[in-house]
Amino acid sequence: MVILLGLQITKIKVDTDPENMLPHDHPGRLVHDSVKKMFGLSDMIVVGLVNDRTAAGVFTPKNLTAIVHLTEYVTKIDGVVVKDLMSLANVDDIRQGEAGEIRFQWLMRQSPETNDAARSVLNSVRNLPLLNNTLASEDGKAAALYIPIIAKDQSYRISGEISHYLRSLDIDGEFYITGLPVAEDTFGVEMFIQMAISAPAAAAMIFLLMWFFFRSATLITAPMLMAFIVVIATMGLLIGSGYTVHIMSSMIPIFLMPIAVVDSVHILSEFADRYRQGDDPKVVVKQVMGHLFQPMLYTSITSAIGFASLAITPIPPVQVFGLHIAFGIALAFLLTITFIPAYIVSMNETQLNRMAEKVNQLHHSGRMPKLLQSVGTKVVSKTVWIISAIVIVVGTSLYGVSQIKINDNPVRWFAENHDIRVADRVMNTHFAGTYQVYLRLKHEPEVNDSKQLIQDVGQQLESLDNDIVAQWWSANSALLSGHEYAEFITALDDLLFTLDDPLVLSSLEQVSAKIQQRAVQAKYFQNPENLAYIDKLQRYIEGQDVVGKSNSVVDLIKTVYRELTGDQANYRIPESAAAVAQTLLSYQGSHRPDDLWHFVTPDYTDALIWVQLTSGDNQDVEAMVSAVQEYLVTNPLPQNVSLDWAGLTYINVLWQDEMVSGMLESLLGSFVIVFVVMVVLFRSFFWGVLAMVPLSITITFIYGVIGLSGKDYDMPIAVLSSLTLGLSVDFAIHFLERSRALYKQNGSIQETMALMFDEPARAITRNALVISLGFTPLLLAPLIPYNTVGVFLAVIMIVSCAVSLMVLPVLLSLGRKLLFRIS
Incomplete structure (x- = not known):
């Protein structure tokens, strides 16, 4: 499997364009592409x-x-x-x-x-x-x-x-x-470089931490091999299926690594605790798998659901990312229950005995077992304090959640001292702005006006009762339907040279004058009144904090008109359409005549305002867009004129908003699904609720910290939402499933908790430490999303572990009559 799927990686095609976060048929992207082409x-x-x-x-x-x-x-x-x-x-x-x-x-x-x-x-x-x-x-x-x-x-x-x-x-x-x-583009390139550095570094750190806990390099090679197998197979499937490796999918190895090893650590932990010299490893492994199969199955299902739910987001790369991570989780579970046990029993007796001796010494002399036993004895006795602390933490976190600011900017994905980040600050300090947003004003002539014009001209020409004119009209009337007035006038001039009847010539000249007038009217953005609207809109836009300046055909007209008249006071729009046309014709004599068509289309029905911004942050761009929308309420667009937004900066706002809203819907949807799964798997509504408590507290706490710390809710944070759900519920499932199994054996909540804070609590704690500390190399990356993943992975693991070990015992103790049906 690894060879077949791994070979597919040679077909890799990279796509680092964030614009592809939006589907090709997204309305905003269609407008953007249309404006660029037009x-x-x-x-x-x-x-x-x-x-x-x-x-x-x-x-x-x-x-x-x-x-x-x-x-x-x-x-x-x-x-x-x-x-x-x-x-x-x-x-x-x-x-x-x-x-x-x-x-x-x-x-x-x-x-x-x-x-x-x-x-x-x-x-x-x-x-x-x-x-x-x-x-x-x-x-x-x-x-x-x-x-x-x-x-x-x-x-x-x-x-x-x-x-x-x-x-x-x-x-x-x-x-x-x-x-x-x-x-x-630089982020895309550097991201792949960092992936090549950070993923192996994280793997090495995880390896060292597991060696510290299990003191057997041979034993811990198994989960590391399995993690690499899962990553290679998943990426091979993605590439072999024809998908490009996008910014999102390139992070699959970083996300799969902790998920792939998390259940293996539980197996290794219990095996290391149970195995003693002379034991049959097959018997021990069967006992371990008998205890862990169900909780591992549950956690794999819930984690897969968390990521598969990303398929409902409107962002194609996120859909691909979520579904392939879900595949990786399923593969990791399959290998965890097959490859890991097979690997363990294949180890020779000398290796296993040496491992058992070292782990046994560590348990007797190590601080973790003593600390966990101390926590176990105090947790239930400090019920009031723990509940009070949780209430305070949740209340504070909820306030923090209310302070979250949704904001992103690809430039801010680099570290503060990165060349691009420095250049962005310096350039936007000195200039009007390096971020471009475009406003397109589009005039659509009324269809009825064209029909009326054709009808009037047709009736006038038919009244001449001239066969040559009638044939000509039949051949050229379609030009008016298509608003091709210049072509119509040219064809009419050619006709005039073939006729000599004074009455017919006079009537045709009247038609020519009427069409010429309509041609002038059709060049909508040569009309001074319409240009004045653009000018007024520009001045308003330039009053917004983040806007450095704006440019349009109006600025070009004003400049040329000022120089034509030689009067500084004439930096204004000429008073007639003919004067505007003359001004634009004069500009065509410049060295760069085609620059005009970057501001207006050749038929003058579409005009573009270039807006330079000193910031590309979502909040700033959206504030400017909202200000324009408010302006249009009191200063409505002229009749038959529409306004559209375009530009790479605006496209970034669109896909980032779609991602945030999509991730939120995904998180809420998967939360409900996971709850239903918990109820079904535990066959109890109350146990299902209990399983969701650590997850709920962890998510609330994480987002509360984001809000209170002032950290923007950006793309990396949005993506981590799914990881939060998958990993946070993991410890709760293991704790609750093992608690139920132990209680069935001894019938005492006190003895159950004492046993839980032995090997099960050690396994959970080891897991949390391996993952949280294992990804600390990400903190050294010069890319902020990697730092974010490293920090929040650690926080997610530590908080969910702490909540599971401290809150669940309290809730199990308080609700023991309902949960364990004690009379």
Whole structure:
């Protein structure tokens, strides 16, 4: 099995794009893809040069020369969309020429040779709203390049080539590279590197801890082998089934490792405690399996349910992650009850006797047995104190839960001192923002208007009673249905040259004038009134805290119109559609005429507002979106105009919200299912309730800590929800099932608890320590999700273990008449 499934791993295909968290047919993703295609948008890598040390900042001949060289180098990198590259070295300075004319000249085609010339570049940028605080900071301390790329999955390679080249440039200051595509692609690459480091490190730590408890490297090799078998088989199944290894599925080994060994530790623990020199290992193993089979079955079922429930989330990679973890859990259970016993009885007598001697010495001299026995004797006698403490903890935790803030940002997945995190802070301090969100305003003409126009023109042409005109109309009327007014007017002009009847010509010229008027009206975003709405909306958006600036076709029109008139006071929208059209036509004479189509479509029915944000956090983006929605309530969109959101930053908000809500539904749904399973397996409603108590307290405590500590509820926390449910119920099941079995043997709750705090409590405690301490190597990873998994795995295990050992004895004692039916 391992060979067959392991061979499938060679077919691995990696997908590090968080955008694929959403299904391809998700409405938000469809809009995003449509906007990118409609306006020719690309994802951007942002490179910044910052110099805070001198008054001149970056605007010196040396630094601007470096920018020129960097721009030339970037144009040669495969995967860069060269025509849309934005740099001080390849954009226009827009100036007035002769009276009523405009001049476009390169802002900095060549490196300036003097400080004054360098400073004049900054002054020119300040005069261009589209570029100010985007390509150059207001204080002149920073300059930036916006590098569009053909695909996000090439950003790591491209940024690496740029980073390598930057080291060869002579500058005063520091270069920084940032942007969401870089952050996401870099995280994907580094995540796989960390997986290759952290998973073996965690395995090594678990191995060492189990050796400390069982003092037999041969014995503990069994669960380690089994864990690797489970991981290899699960990943082989995933890859062999044709799934790409996504950010989520790449974490399967980290999640499966503790789950795979958790039942094995119970088996090894009881076997080590029971086996004595001269015993038949087969007999001992049968006794151990007789005690542990049911609780292991229960815990495997509940853990599998917890992860399989992720299939109901609306996030495809999470569905794949959950279902394959569930498969891994089922496989781990199968191997636990077959491979582990077979391995143990295959060990030679000398190895087993040496292990038994060392473990026996450890039990008599070790602190854990004494501590657990002490806890066992005190727990029941301190009932009031324990119940009071639990009430206080749960109450405080519930308050903490109310303080949880749902927030995420892929850039924050890196450690504080990571290059990308540092670059993000520096660049968003100096510029209007490196996070882009787009607002598309779309005008849909009314169908009835088109029908009425066609009817009116048709009646006018039919009244001419001219066969040539009638045939022409029959061939060209469809152009009006498709709003192809320019084509219709051209065809009508051709017809006019073939006719000589004055009455017919006069009537056709009237039709031409009517269609021309409609053509002007159809170019919706050439109308000053409609442009004024965009302008007003932009000013409101720019008033939001997280917004650095916004750009649209309005800013372009205002700038060109100001220079055409030569009057600073004319930085405004022209008063007529014809004047707007003339302004835009003038811009077409620039070196970058196609930049216009990044803001408006050629038919002027769709317009785009670019919003630059200084933060990509969910909370900040959602606050800005909510503010716009509130604005639209009091300032409704014009008739037949709709507004859509797009941009990678907005897409991240969508999938993260879907994940959080999906995980919450999954957690609640699986909680109910696990409760039902507990009732069925224990064949008792009350025992089912009891089994859920440690789980409920643990989940409440974990989320309370998250809220009280100020830790954002993000993607890693959401994913850990399933692990919380699966591992938290594990200890309770073992404790309750063993308690019931022991009580049947002795009939005394006191003796049952005394026995429970011997081998069973040791097994539970060992398990908690092995897993919680075994994943401490994750704390050394430079990626925050790995740190989060390491910390919360430890907390989950320790808290659920403590609650099971301290609360369940109290509840069993208080409810013994109901639970054990004592008369």
